[in-house]
Amino acid sequence: MKMPVPDGGVIARRREIVEALRAIVPGEGVIVDENELRAYECDGLTAYRQLPMVAVLPSTVEQVSQVLKTCKAMGVKVVPRGAGTSLSGGALPLADGVLLGMGKFKRILDIDYANRCVTVQPGVTNLGISAAVAHEGFYYAPDPSSQIACTIGGNIAENSGGVHCLKYGLTTNNVLGLEMVLIDGTIVRLGGKHLDAGGYDLMGIITGSEGLLGVVTEVTVRILKKPATARAVLLGFPSSEQGGDCVAAIIAAGIIPGGMEMMDRPAIHAAEAFVHAGYPLDVEALLIVELDGPAAEVDHLIERVEAIARDNGACTARVSQSEEERLAFWAGRKAAFPAVGRISPDYYCMDGTIPRKALPRVLQRMQEMSDRCGLRVANVFHAGDGNLHPLILYDANKPGELEAAEAFGNDILRLCVEVGGVLTGEHGVGVEKRDLMTDQFDEADLQQQQRLKCAFDPDGLLNPGKVFPTLHRCAELGRLHVHQGELRFPDIPRF
């Protein structure tokens, strides 16, 4: 994985750049000490590390605006960062770039129950939003597994999901308004407390843009009332095919569960050994189906799901009889990543989406790849929406194993695309999947996306080296080849 070649000319001007930043953000807000910069050298994708040239931690929107304007004027690249929990390297610094940390934007600005929304600064954690409204029985629905640490600004950048997003949507479906600063320092506001933002859906483009288009400085999200009840069913199947069929049958019956998670045999065994959740060990696939809503609805649907599971060959079926038991069902699933971490020195978490019907084929092919490269793989699967998280087990201390794990991971993601799916369901492209983008998109697709970036960031200074495998200059992308005297479409019917 190659990052853009650092610009020696920019690095040579480091002192001048630091001075300019210090004039905007006083005191300890500008970090140049190597030991202090270490804190920013990587994000959740720890295999890649790079010290930034300098880090700046503004605390006001005006400072963010001035920092970006100054960086643009000086031709310096900027990497925005929230809590640094990205699993795809979205916040990986650049040797010739400014790291723009948004950690000081921690205030909850407005809680508005009458409009069922909350306005916060981007450094507020995902869970912090839910905590702020919990006493009124509300919560913020998207729940990425890093929700205790990850910030809403990072959630906007990555369009984060979670186990409940089939029913409640990703970040993009729960954002009402944004304030953001463009690279030229311009502050724009999109949406607000009203439902339809108006104009082009720029909020839809910003959400999931991985820090390439602007820096978000304020976020308004909608909040929901907590469901009155939630119960879960734990289902075991003799084959992943039957588990997949059961998921399809539940959806075909018109049921959209609050959560629907599947684990394969290696993941079940690792989780059970770790947390003793009471999972059956003699099954090939384990399915947790959670129904939430009014008690009458949940009771009704639990019975239907049980019946559907029996029809689809479930060999075990347990319904949670108490809140403790429901949480116990989830404990194993939620601990699946650390559980796998216990049975292997290192693991590499992948994130692709497939049409669910392709699951048996994908698992089969993945097993063949695993046998070939000699690395084990365990699978957890957001079964409702087809989002697959294969965990590749490896040992970074063994020469070549990291590279083998990455190659295996890339093959899995190519397989996801081959069966009609996509490279990433919720972790983002970042640096991790950047070079695979050409497997999913044609050159024309990527060029149009990059032209859109040019509309926000004509000099390509925001987070370069992420998402796009090849960087083009905007002037080159914008060139239009018009062929005069184009045939007047002899084949097209006209009237």
Next chain:
Amino acid sequence: MTITTLKPETAAQVADAVRWALSAGEPLELLGSGSRRGLGRPVQAAHALDLSALSGVIAYEPEELVLTALAGTPMDEIRALLAERGQHLAFEPPAPVVKGGGAKGGGTLGGLIACGLAGPRRIAAGSARDHTLGIAGVSGRGEAYKGGGKVVKNVTGYDMPKLMAGSFGTLTALTEITVKVLPAPEDTATLLLFGLDDAAAVAALDLALRSPYEVSGAAHLPAGIAARSAVAAVAGAGGAVTLVRVEGFGPSVAARVAMLREELSADAVLVRDDSLALWAEVRDAVWFGGRGTGGDARHLWKLSVPPSAGPATVDAIRRTLDVEVFYDWGGGLVWLTAPPDSATTIRGALSHGGHATLVRAPEAVRAAVEVFQPLPEPLMALTRRVKDSFDPKGILNPGRMHAGL
């Protein structure tokens, strides 16, 4: 002013047509069935690009919750296909309105998505943009490209499908669209509250929306509107009627109706057919002319505001204008008819935030007035650059959203 209509039959022909238009410097007006042509500013183009021949469902997989169709596929066809499997488009697309010409069926998928519309269920299920998963089309550069994907969960690259929803054909001539489809509710019922003024009604809707009972429709019909409903229980109420809808599985609907009835002190409950009929009226704003009517001298506006600010916004407008209104989205959507030349007053009343769209007015008016809310300059500048990145020569639907864009 259309002189020639081009009717490509394949995506490749669409690209040919746009490339010709580029070389000739001739803008194109994009059309599906033309049923929503009256929405937005009139496009000044001598050539129309009729996409209705690009018709047909390419893939429908109910268990995967996705449907892919060519952009010109009639919505009636899609709706019928989904209904066979008990599914629907959850954002409750409104029926098209054809000014003076009668409805041409239900419009096309491409037209629906391009206009980015949603009905009463917007409050619970989101809008067209939330259900648009993938697109293929031809940019104003004459280049075919695709964006998004054909699965329900995807964050690979920029979310181009969202940008297409509500862009009124000004960025890309869509040729293929993948949408998320969801199970249609098994049952539905609506609680009615009689005699509330606007402010009390929105307060009651707030109470309903704050409950954990998954309310999927929250509207308020002042007396003059309620009287025009075709649903007897509403028309016969003799005053204002406030509506709270719940949908879902039978036992769940029954339980939630019982709880809400008590908590809201509701006066009556409409069950299935009456509930469906009433919300179709709300969805299409039929009381304000609805489909196919011409000759109404009053203009129809749609205001998207913070829900709690709906009544105050209307009060501010009423200080100078004689308007008739009803509310949807818990107060956050105000349908309003006003005399001509009301744009400045209406937009001047939006001190609580939000924006106003002129939904129906004669063509000459829509050419002269900002149909969509004017954007603050930094945002307008960005909007122009976004337009240029897809359509640098202004070939696709120029002026449909904003003059000069």
